[in-house]
Every structure is written in structure tokens, then in C-alpha cells.
Amino acid sequence: MTRIHAAITGVGGYVPDYILTNKELETMVDTSDEWITTRTGIKERRILKGEGLGTSYMGIEAVKELLKKTNTDPREVDLIICATVTPDMMFPATANLIADGVGAVNSFGYDLSAACSGFIYALTTAAKFVESGQYKKVIVVGGDKMSSIINYEDRTTCIIFGDGCGAVMLEPVTEEVGVIDSIHRADGSGAAYLNMKAGGSRIPASHESVDKKLHYIYQEGATVFKFAVINMADICAEIMEKNKLTGDDIAWLVPHQANKRIIDATANRIGITDDKIMMNIASYGNTTAGTIPLLLWDYEKKLRKGDKLILAAFGGGFTWGAIYLIWAYDPK
Ligand code: UT7
Secondary structure (H helix, E strand, C coil): CCCCEEEEEEEEEECCCEEEEHHHHHCCCCCCHHHHHHHHCCCEEEECCCCCCCHHHHHHHHHHHHHHHCCCCHHHCCEEEEECCCCCCCCCCHHHHHHHHHCCCCCEEEEECCHHHHHHHHHHHHHHHHHCCCCCCEEEEEEEEHHHHCCCCCHHHHCCECEEEEEEEEEEECCCCEEEEEEEEECHHHHHHEECCCCCCCCCCCHHHHHCCCCCCEECHHHHHHHHHHHHHHHHHHHHHHCCCCHHHCCEEEECCCCHHHHHHHHHHCCCCHHHECCCHHHHCECHHHHHHHHHHHHHHHCCCCCEEEEEEEECCCEEEEEEEECCCCCC
16 A cells, blocks of 8 residues: 655745844843854854734744745645644644634634643644645644743743744655654653743743742753753664665755754764755744744755755753654745
């Protein structure tokens, strides 16, 4: 029997206009452009300004572009999965707000919470719906308004994160393209090192939780770095070995954009040269679930049908994983 594959057939994206540079951060906290650049590779990030605008605003813009580029009637969309840790509200799901905003009136949708690994978790999940034959047009959105949970007095986190959102369309194909394989892992004991403590059921919002700044990201950077650098490289090596791939076979490494040093170490471990690493961390910083779809968005014109890609991420949870994907179309 012919296996149905789930192929990415288009990419949309949105980043806000406002650019927060390292120079501006120098006026806000005790840091320097030189420290940020050498320790992370980040030069600037985008910030969503405007009263009442949440992640769905960026998701709607990204999906509108995606629908236009793929010439899709929104009424044909079956499912929208939105990977985010900064939903507009605890409920309803941001995916539902995006569906409403783009007129996807026949779709169902839900959010998926896996922090920086959110997009790859969601892509694997969405691929299963397509591969089963049940759904024909599934949209995966990855995006975060990280500025909504950042303490701009904390130099250890405010320099890293930015806002942005990307989206891809998944459709069934019988050719050997699309999502070929995936490996995902999680380790909840990592929750201690990267989290947002309040606002959930354990510590609901209160004056005290606000006073104690518990609604902001908390990260023990050096510890997270150690786990990220080992696990992201290991899981890439594992998926490549499983699929009998070497660095020479891979056209592009599509790594989560948390820190250029983590990306370089991963590429080095699996034998990928610099010219084959997708990288936009300098312009957007870490947009959490947004990094990987925004890379595909930025590099779409360079991608060719048949290109072999490794998508990889590590993030809060801890969560991590890698996807082996074969690109399905030439630039349009
Ligand atoms: O995407 C989700 C997963 N997250 C990640 O993968 C992030 C992983 N972690 C990292 O990328 C890095 O750990 C950071 C970029 C967050 C920090 O870099 P680091 O090289 O690990 O620095 P550190 O935390 O070990 O701090 C080194 C020094 C400290 O000063 P002392 O104690 O040596 O005097 C910090 O206080 O750098 C200081 N420092 C800063 N200095 C200037 C920390 N942040 C800053 C800053 N500007 N913004």
C-alpha cells in the first residue's frame, strides 16, 4: 500500500515592526552589545506593541499570508494546531482565535504547549492527522509574544527573547517527501530551570504573585545551556543515524534559535557546515515556538524540492526533538 506522507506545501510568517536593538537594551539594563553578540549571536529582536494584541494577532497575519500563498480557501482548512506558551488567554485556545480571524469556519483547533519545542511537537502531531488520511489541510502555527512574559529589568532573560510567528500548511502526498521521521523527548525534572511560576493552577494570579515577579520567565541559563547543547546534538545524531544520513546528505539544518553557540555545537557534532545552517537569531532573537517556522519563512526561496532537512529544538519542560523532513516544492 502506498504510504501517505504529510508535506509542507507553504509557509507564512509575521514579525512585528518594532525593533528592539542591543543598543536600546543597553539603556534599560546593565549589558552591552558586545556581551549579547558574543554570548548569544543576537543583535536585535521584534516586539509586538499595541494595546490588547496577543499571539493570535501575529498568528492571524501569518496564516492569512499562508492561505494567500497556497491559494487556499479558509473554509477548506480541517485543523489548526497552535504551538505557544503565550496564548492570548488561558482559554479559549489561541488556535480557535486564529481560525476565527482567518475565516477557517470548518476547522477545529487546539493549542500545544511545549515551549521552544512546540513547533516540532505540533508538526509531528499534525503529520499524523494527515498521514492517517483523515484530514487534507492542516495548519501548524508556532509563535510567541515573549515580550508579554519578560521582565525588562532582568538582563539574563530580556536580551534573549523576541516576538514572532510562523505557520505552515501540511497536505497529503504519495511521493517520498514531507515529514519522514521524528524523535521527541521530554524530562519534567527540567521544569525547575526554565519556567513561569504563576498564572496557572498551582499559583493563581494574586497581588503577591505579581509583587514577587512570578509572572515572568525564570531561567537558569547556564544549566539550560548545558542540557540544550548535549540533547539537541544527540537527538540530531540519533535521527540521522536511524535514517542512515550523514552531514553530506543534509541540505539544511533548521535549529531552534536560542543561542548561536548551541546551534554551532549541534552542527559541528553532525558534520553540517556553516553554509547549511539556517540562522536568523541575529534579527529576531529567540521567539520560542516561532523560531523554526520563521526560519522556513526566511529561507523558503533557497529551498528546493528533494532537499533533506533536519529540524531540531530544545526548550522548557525540558522538551526536545528532531524531525527529518524532505522539502516538497521548488520556489514559486
Ligand atoms: O530557548 C529555550 C532554551 N533556552 C536556552 O537554550 C538558553 C540557554 N542558555 C543560554 O543561552 C546562556 O546560558 C545565556 C545566554 C542565557 C547566558 O550566557 P552564559 O554564557 O551562560 O552566561 P552566565 O549565565 O553563565 O553568566 C555569565 C556572566 C555572569 O556574571 P558573573 O557572575 O560571571 O560576574 C552574569 O551575571 O555574565 C553575566 N550576565 C550578563 N552580562 C552582561 C548575564 N547576563 C548578562 C547580560 N549582559 N545580559
